Amino acid sequence: MPTAPTSFCKCTCFSNSTIIPLNPAKSETSSGIDHVRFYERDSLSSEIEHADEYLKRAQKYRSLSCNDCNRKFCLDYELPTCKGAKEEDVYTTCFQRDSRKDEAVVFIFIFATGGLLAWAACKPWIERYVEAARERRSYIPVAEPDS
Helix, strand or coil: CCCCCEEEEEEEECCEEEEEECCCCCCCCCCCHHHCCEECCCCCCHHHHCHHHHHHHHHCCCCCCHHHCCHHHHHHCCCHHHCCCCHHHEEEEEEEECCHHHHHHHHHHHHHHHHHHHHHHHHHHHHHHHHHHHHHHCCCCCCCCCC
16 A cells, blocks of 8 residues: 655754654554654754653644644744744755655656666667678679670
């Protein structure tokens, strides 16, 4: 059964970014927030320190869409990287991972590139074979003896 592509909201406060899953898979053992990745310039250890806080905050949010990824959402999420930030300090980006369209584009690109590389590798041999076949089929008249 195909699943919907996963959407993420990237909240950038000042120079630090946090990626929040918008429609995490629901399960009894996981709230879906455990695979959030943080891209902070100063410290990567904040992911471990604030994991419990994120789990508590994630429970009050429903499954969200890209329409919900805005400055207010990032500020309401109370991220440590956004502490003291105003709305003009926050930038958001919504993106999807693993969409069928993205997969199709990647596979078409791979097959097209592979086909062009195969053609470039085989072209010299194919041209020699075609030229040899033309020479075998061409009619060369026999010269008549001079009288």
